[in-house]
Amino acid sequence: MAATASFDPKSVLKLDGYLEPFIPAIAHRHERFQKWKDTIDQYEGGYEKFTRGFDKMGFNVKESGEIVYREWAPNAMEANLIGDFNQWNRMSHPLKKNEFGVWEITLPPKAPGVCAIPHDSKVKISMITPSGARIERIPAWIQRVTQDLAFSPAYEGRFWNPSTSEKYQFKNPRPPQPRAIRIYEAHVGISTSEHRVGTYKEFTKDTLPRIHALGYNTIQLMAIMEHPYYASFGYQVTSFFAASSRYGTPEELRELIDTAHGMGITVLLDVVHSHACKNVLDGLNAFDGSDHQYFHEGSKGRHELWDSRLFNYANHEVLRFLLSNLRFYMEEYKFDGFRFDGVTSMMYVHHGIGTGFSGGYPDYFGPGADEEAIVYLMLANDAMHALYPSVITIAEDVSGMPLLCIPVSQGGIGFDYRLSMAIPDMWIKLLKHKTDDEWDMGNIVHTLTDRRYGEKSVAYAESHDQALVGDKTLAFWLMDKEMYTHMSDLTPMTPIIARGLSLHKMIRLLVHSLGGEGYLNFEGNEFGHPEWLDFPREGNNNSFQHARRQWNIVDDQNLRYRYLNDFDAAINHLEEEHKWLSAPQAYVSLKHGGDKMIAYERSGLLFVFNFHPTKSFTDYRIGVDEAGEYHIILTSDEKKFGGFENVSCGGKFTTTPMEWNGRKNWLQIYIPSRTCVVLGK
Numbered sequence: 057m058a059a060t061a062s063f064d065p066k067s068v069l070k071l072d073g074y075l076e077p078f079i080p081a082i083a084h085r086h087e088r089f090q091k092w093k094d095t096i097d098q099y100e101g102g103y104e105k106f107t108r109g110f111d112k113m114g115f116n117v118k119e120s121g122e123i124v125y126r127e128w129a130p131n132a133m134e135a136n137l138i139g140d141f142n143q144w145n146r147m148s149h150p151l152k153k154n155e156f157g158v159w160e161i162t163l164p165p166k167a168p169g170v171c172a173i174p175h176d177s178k179v180k181i182s183m184i185t186p187s188g189a190r191i192e193r194i195p196a197w198i199q200r201v202t203q204d205l206a207f208s209p210a211y212e213g214r215f216w217n218p219s220t221s222e223k224y225q226f227k228n229p230r231p232p233q234p235r236a237i238r239i240y241e242a243h244v245g246i247s248t249s250e251h252r253v254g255t256y257k258e259f260t261k262d263t264l265p266r267i268h269a270l271g272y273n274t275i276q277l278m279a280i281m282e283h284p285y286y287a288s289f290g291y292q293v294t295s296f297f298a299a300s301s302r303y304g305t306p307e308e309l310r311e312l313i314d315t316a317h318g319m320g321i322t323v324l325l326d327v328v329h330s331h332a333c334k335n336v337l338d339g340l341n342a343f344d345g346s347d348h349q350y351f352h353e354g355s356k357g358r359h360e361l362w363d364s365r366l367f368n369y370a371n372h373e374v375l376r377f378l379l380s381n382l383r384f385y386m387e388e389y390k391f392d393g394f395r396f397d398g399v400t401s402m403m404y405v406h407h408g409i410g411t412g413f414s415g416g417y418p419d420y421f422g423p424g425a426d427e428e429a430i431v432y433l434m435l436a437n438d439a440m441h442a443l444y445p446s447v448i449t450i451a452e453d454v455s456g457m458p459l460l461c462i463p464v465s466q467g468g469i470g471f472d473y474r475l476s477m478a479i480p481d482m483w484i485k486l487l488k489h490k491t492d493d494e495w496d497m498g499n500i501v502h503t504l505t506d507r508r509y510g511e512k513s514v515a516y517a518e519s520h521d522q523a524l525v526g527d528k529t530l531a532f533w534l535m536d537k538e539m540y541t542h543m544s545d546l547t548p549m550t551p552i553i554a555r556g557l558s559l560h561k562m563i564r565l566l567v568h569s570l571g572g573e574g575y576l577n578f579e580g581n582e583f584g585h586p587e588w589l590d591f592p593r594e595g596n597n598n599s600f601q602h603a604r605r606q607w608n609i610v611d612d613q614n615l616r617y618r619y620l621n622d623f624d625a626a627i628n629h630l631e632e633e634h635k636w637l638s639a640p641q642a643y644v645s646l647k648h649g650g651d652k653m654i655a656y657e658r659s660g661l662l663f664v665f666n667f668h669p670t671k672s673f674t675d676y677r678i679g680v681d682e683a684g685e686y687h688i689i690l691t692s693d694e695k696k697f698g699g700f701e702n703v704s705c706g707g708k709f710t711t712t713p714m715e716w717n718g719r720k721n722w723l724q725i726y727i728p729s730r731t732c733v734v735l736g737k
Contacts, residue, residue, distance in 0.1 A: 062086065063467040071510045072458060074417060081421035082459065082467050088427060089434040089464065092375070096435075100376075103439040108387075109380030110297065113158075114197025115173075117217055121165030123173060127195055128373050129344035130157025132183035137161055138192070139179035139215070141172060146182050146190075156373075157344075173215045176200070180213055185345035194295060194338050196350075196377070201282050201294070201338065202301045209284055211294060211338035216306060224310040228317040230392055231273075233446040236637030237322070237473070237574040238628050240272035241519055243279050244303045244312075245286070246589070247579065249607050251600035253286070256308035260315050263579075266607075267321065270582060270621070271628025274322040274448075276395050278520065280309070281328055284335060286603075287591035289520065291397060292364060293328045294339035296381050299389070306389075313390050322392045324448060325385050329378050329436075330398025331364040341365050350374055359401065361409055369432035378432065379439055386444055393440075393448030396471070399460075400453045402429040413455040420457050430469060437470025448472050450514060450574075461511035473574050476513045478503055479567060480522050487533040492555075492669040497647040497654055504571040505641065515571025517563050519578045523589040525602070531560055531584030531620070539586045543609070543616045555669075557616060558699075558730035560584055561623045561692040562665055565732050568627050569663055570642050570656060575631075583610040583621035619698030626697070630690055634659050634736065645679040645717040653727075655717075657681060661689075662735040664727055672702070672728040679719030683711045686723060686735040693731045702728045709735065 063086050065079045075082065100106035116124050125137055135151040138144045151159035159181075163172040173179065182192045194201060194213035201211040247263045248254035267275060279290025282298040290300075299309045313323045332350070333339045340350045351357040351365040359366055368374050385391045401407040405426045413419055433451075440447045441463075451460055451471040462468025482503045486495055507513045518530050532539065535556035542553045568575045586609075590602035610617045631637055639659035646655035652668035655678045662680050666673065680686070686709045693699035709723040716722035727733065 063465060065467070067466045068459065071462065072508070075458060078417055078421040085427050085430055085434070086467055089431045092431060092435055093438070103442055106376060107379045107383035107439055107443065109376045110197060110384050114195055114199070114297070115215060117171060119169070121167070121169045121171050123163040123171055124160065125151070125163070125195070126158055126160045127151070127181055128158050129183060131185060131344035131346040131349065132159065133186055134184040135159040136182045137179065138182045139173065140177040141174060141179070171217060175217045175219070176214050178212050179215050183344065189345065191345050193343055196340060196343060197297050198295055199297050200301060200306060201298045203284065211282065211284060218307065222307065224307040224314070226310065226314045226390060228314050230390060230446065231317055231320045231322055233448065234273045234322055235635065237274045237448065237514065238272045238631065238637070239274045239276050239324070239514065239574065239576040240267045240270070240579065241276045241278065241576055242267070242579045243520070244277065245279065246603050246605055249604055251604065253302050256304040256312045260312045264312070264316055264319060264321070268319045270625045271632060272577070273320065274324060275316060276324045276326055276576070278326045280325055284333065284338060287593045289591070290326065291328055292333040294333045294335050297384055310389055317390065322448065324393045324395050324450070325391045326397055327382065327394040328397045329367070329381070330402045331359050331362055331366055334363060334365050350377070359407060369428040375432065375435065379436060382436060382440055383443065386440070386447070392446070395450040395452065396433070397452050399433070399451040400455045402426065402433065403453070403455065403457055408455060415456060417458070420455070433469050434464045438464040441470065450475060452477070456508070458508060473512045473514045475576070476507065476515045476572055478506070479515055479571055480518050483517055483530060483563060484522060484527070484533070487530070492667070495652065495667055497649055497652060497667065501570070501644050501647045501654060504567065505644065507572065512573035514574035514576050515567045516576035517567045518581055519576060520589065523578060523581070525588050525590035528588050529581055529585055530563065531556065531581070532586050532588065534559055545614050545616060553616065555730065557619060558692060560620055561697060562667065562730065562732045564624065565627055565692065566654070566665060568631065569636050569658060573637055575637065577624070580605045582624035583617040616698050619696070623692065623697040626690060630734065634661055636661065643681070645719050655679070660736065662686060663732070664725065664735070665732040666727045666729060668729050670729055674726050675724040676727050677716055677722050677724050679717035679722050680711060681719045681721065683713060683721045684737050685710050686737055688733050689736045690734040691731065693728060699731070700728070703731060703733060
């Protein structure tokens with residue numbers, strides 16, 4: 057047995073002394089993690105072999121053309137492989153079951169190198185349950201499934217085995233891990249301006265160059281794992297190893313990722329291991345006829361709000377399935393990491409339902425914590441970081457779980473970043489419920505800087521969540537129906553449009569430079585995409601009107617969307633130059649409630665924001681620690697960003713050696729209403 061490695065509680069207490077009463081709970085979950093790791097090392101050949109379950113399970117083709125198919129279905133009494141290849145004969149291709157409940161069949165080649173099952177033909181497993189009932193399922197490890205809505209919403213499994221000449225050959229190495237991540241959250245299907253589902257090919261040709269030009273160094277791809285209901289946004293997964301066929305073939309997704317790598321862009325997968333679609337015919341639910349194969353049985357295995365099934369993370373074969381799923385996307389598609397969806401739901405037995413996390417530590421380590429799921433996340437992070445040192449993992453957690461982004465070896469859960477989910481909520485609340493003169497600068501700064509010491513977070517002003525039907529994008533909250541009539545340079549700049557453009561730019565720069573160690577933008581929001589997001593469904597007559605991105609409006613040189621787009625690019629390129637996301641947290645010297653002013657220094661730059669709706673300030677005194685001559689290197693007021701050019705780049709300001717707002721020096725600047733400036737030396 058491998059020696060149990062224990063973490064040093066001192067490393068935890070150095071991060072947060074308040075964790076002292078909870079060291080036993082932290083130690084206990086670490087022991088459970090170590091026990092699983094030891095089991096994997098002892099019986100499975102370590103992470104290297106255990107996470108390559110796809111080499112054993114599902115369909116595997118040998119060079120000779122021989123196919124070996126294996127499926128874990130312990131409850132089944134009989135199993136037969138059926139499909140186009142044997143005219144769906146339920147007797148001709150029986151499988152044999154081993155003592156672990158794994159069924160197996162070997163299909164000899166038809167001729168040397170020629171498989172008995174044709175490429176892209178339909179397959180299923182037919183089983184008999186203990187009650188004598190016959191059930192038919194899509195193989196759990198299948199790598200391609202397709203849907204013909206004219207015939208049925210249920211998916212059909214396909215044997216994906218392209219010839220060598222048809223297989224995509226990767227040309228580019230993975231880019232090195234970014235110093236700091238600037239994420240473009242994207243959905244392939246909505247990436248067309250036409251009223252239909254976009255494709256991998258189109259995304260590669262049309263969207264990747266846009267992302268690259270904007271200065272994003274990371275793409276987070278949503279809705280890749282196959283999901284039967286398009287409107288679920290990809291969060292109700294049925295076939296975990298199948299990349300969605302709505303957008304094209306597996307080879308076309310490989311080309312997309314390889315092309316991004318060629319541009320130096322890192323690609324993350326939005327992975328859904330928090331739950332699974334409850335579909336039986338084309339999902340994992342009741343796969344072998346039992347309620348408890350991949351999932352907990354009864355209410356413990358069901359999410360009441362999502363109407364979906366919940367994994368049993370304490371099951372050896374479920375761990376093989378999920379950990380191999382991560383490895384599969386890293387290995388077969390060359391993804392560079394993951395954004396784990398629904399982490400809050402996983403980490404608590406109450407799934408976060410009806411719980412407002414107060415920040416009280418018993419919430420995190422008491423009986424409400426789901427230790428099995430937390431240990432799975434520890435294993436997932438530990439395995440991926442061990443196998444791929446440059447991997448990036450991000451947690452979608454609203455609870456503020458301590459140690460979430462601390463390495464497992466130090467008692468943490470092992471993520472690299474957490475999403476700062478409180479920030480977008482704050483902006484929506486301000487825009488919905490407060491007038492501009494009610495904005496509390498202290499509260500804004502607190503929300504943007506309130507993060508756990510030593511843990512990295514990804515800040516964002518809005519993501520796909522805020523754009524979904526029932527809510528609106530920030531731009532639409534700001535400008536609403538005037539976006540339909542006054543976004544053209546040929547129309548007068550109305551007060552509503554002027555305010556909207558100004559605040560959109562200010563909010564995004566503030567969040568980018570103050571809010572975290574990474575930044576995220578949802579596709580289209582960089583240019584103030586109007587309206588909201590709504591997928592085709594019965595309730596909207598299956599309309600694609602709001603399930604697309606209107607690139608035409610940002611490309612139109614007469615429209616004001618391009619100003620927001622260009623300012624977004626300017627922020628990203630400036631960050632690349634001055635590296636504030638990887639610098640220590642900003643020092644905020646000013647948050648003035650009456651003047652609506654915020655000022656802070658980060659990475660040698662001085663950021664100044666005037667949120668006042670009407671007041672401009674002449675000779676406004678700003679504290680700064682480092683003496684010298686400063687120049688404006690970016691301002692939202694430039695004409696090319698839709699500003700009024702009351703402030704322009706280049707103006708120089710010399711410091712006076714006298715303490716101000718807790719800084720050693722000060723300088724005085726002119727700062728117009730609803731304007732932000734960045735000064736550098």
